[in-house]
Amino acid sequence: MKIDGKAFRSIWREDDGSRRGVVKIIDQRWLPHDLRIEPLRDRAAFAVAIRDMWVRGAPLIGATAAYGVAVQMAQDPSDALLDETWDVLHETRPTAINLRWALDDMRTRLRQLPPEERAEAAYARADMICEEDVEMNRKIGEHGLAIIRDIAAQKAPGEPVRILTHCNAGWPATVDWGTATSPIYQAVAAGIPVHVFVDETRPRNQGAQLTAWELNSHGVPHDLIVDNAGGHLMQHGEVDMVIVGTDRTTANGDVCNKIGTYLKALAAKANGVPFYVALPSPTIDWTVGDGVREIPIEERSGSEVTHVQGRDAQGRIVTVQVSPDGTGARNPAFDVTPANLVTGLITERGVCEASPDALAAMFPDRAPGR
Ligand code: MRU
Numbered sequence: 001m002k003i004d005g006k007a008f009r010s011i012w013r014e015d016d017g018s019r020r021g022v023v024k025i026i027d028q029r030w031l032p033h034d035l036r037i038e039p040l041r042d043r044a045a046f047a048v049a050i051r052d053m054w055v056r057g058a059p060l061i062g063a064t065a066a067y068g069v070a071v072q073m074a075q076d077p078s079d080a081l082l083d084e085t086w087d088v089l090h091e092t093r094p095t096a097i098n099l100r101w102a103l104d105d106m107r108t109r110l111r112q113l114p115p116e117e118r119a120e121a122a123y124a125r126a127d128m129i130c131e132e133d134v135e136m137n138r139k140i141g142e143h144g145l146a147i148i149r150d151i152a153a154q155k156a157p158g159e160p161v162r163i164l165t166h167c168n169a170g171w172p173a174t175v176d177w178g179t180a181t182s183p184i185y186q187a188v189a190a191g192i193p194v195h196v197f198v199d200e201t202r203p204r205n206q207g208a209q210l211t212a213w214e215l216n217s218h219g220v221p222h223d224l225i226v227d228n229a230g231g232h233l234m235q236h237g238e239v240d241m242v243i244v245g246t247d248r249t250t251a252n253g254d255v256c257n258k259i260g261t262y263l264k265a266l267a268a269k270a271n272g273v274p275f276y277v278a279l280p281s282p283t284i285d286w287t288v289g290d291g292v293r294e295i296p297i298e299e300r301s302g303s304e305v306t307h308v309q310g311r312d313a314q315g316r317i318v319t320v321q322v323s324p325d326g327t328g329a330r331n332p333a334f335d336v337t338p339a340n341l342v343t344g345l346i347t348e349r350g351v352c353e354a355s356p357d358a359l360a361a362m363f364p365d366r367a368p369g370r
Contacts, residue, residue: 133176140182173210251288298332
């Protein structure tokens with residue numbers, strides 16, 4: 001997608017005169033106020049970038065980890081370093097399954113090769129993971145567009161389809177397109193009027209800082225709302241559908257996503273608002289059934305709750321404290337929306353019910369034991 005009219009991806013390999021170039025990312029901690037691009041040159045830099053959320057969003061975390069493996073293979077392609085890299089990168093963030101998916105994918109392929117061939121193959125596979133992500137998200141957009149088109153058809157001409165989204169499941173969370181935003185971008189391209197309600201998404205404000213920024217860059221009409229406003233808007237008939245992303249969806253169809261997603265799903269159910277989840281298939285964890293009990297939920301620092309970052313009147317990015325000295329904070333970063341609250345899963349293969357049978361029917365080649 002574009003920033004100031006220039007096409008960007010969230011991660012890319014750039015020619016720097018060296019044999020394999022350098023991996024670069026947008027350091028998302030400073031958006032929307034500052035566009036900082038950083039090179040990641042060694043495994044430690046990749047681990048920091050994922051753990052400290054320079055990059056974030058399940059698909060992008062996976063793609064970043066894949067390049068982290070490649071960079072390590074260029075330095076030492078031994079079995080020992082391959083395993084150690086899997087461990088070091090895997091422990092950075094526990095919830096998004098795309099991280100483990102990408103690390104498993106890389107290790108399985110590279111193990112079959114002699115060490116001297118691993119670096120080249122690793123870079124090629126990491127590039128491919130990025131291309132696959134872009135294509136999956138493009139297709140998610142096509143399938144989601146059909147849903148938006150149906151809703152638009154029930155409205156008066158010119159009346160926008162009002163879509164609520166939570167967190168940032170936009171292009172910065174993926175390599176390109178986004179998951180939840182891809183149908184929105186494709187609806188806009190198809191000339192369907194849309195209006196997006198963007199949950200701010202405390203504590204880290206991915207909605208306010210990233211989703212609002214990218215929609216703004218692409219001229220998509222939107223309003224930023226506080227996290228607690230969604231229920232009210234739904235109750236008053238101001239939301240036609242919800243589309244969110246996910247960090248891990250179980251074989252049963254339970255959806256783990258940014259904290260607060262569950263409350264939006266409850267409000268949507270209570271008000272008859274369709275609640276869709278957009279996901280590329282690497283986000284499905286076929287080894288887990290019950291998401292509430294089995295998915296590890298990342299607990300982040302309480303300082304993300306007690307403090308907030310923004311731009312001051314002088315244009316400086318500053319962090320301020322919002323709670324009293326001495327107040328403790330809990331900061332679970334994700335929650336699980338049970339499958340029965342989900343209207344449909346928008347995947348690269350099409351839209352299906354959030355149920356074990358529907359998921360297995362959509363992915364018969366992936367679902368184990370069927
Ligand atoms: O903590 P984050 O910012 O990495 O969380 C991101 C989300 O929860 C996204 O909604 C999810 O990864 C889907 S991204 C396409």
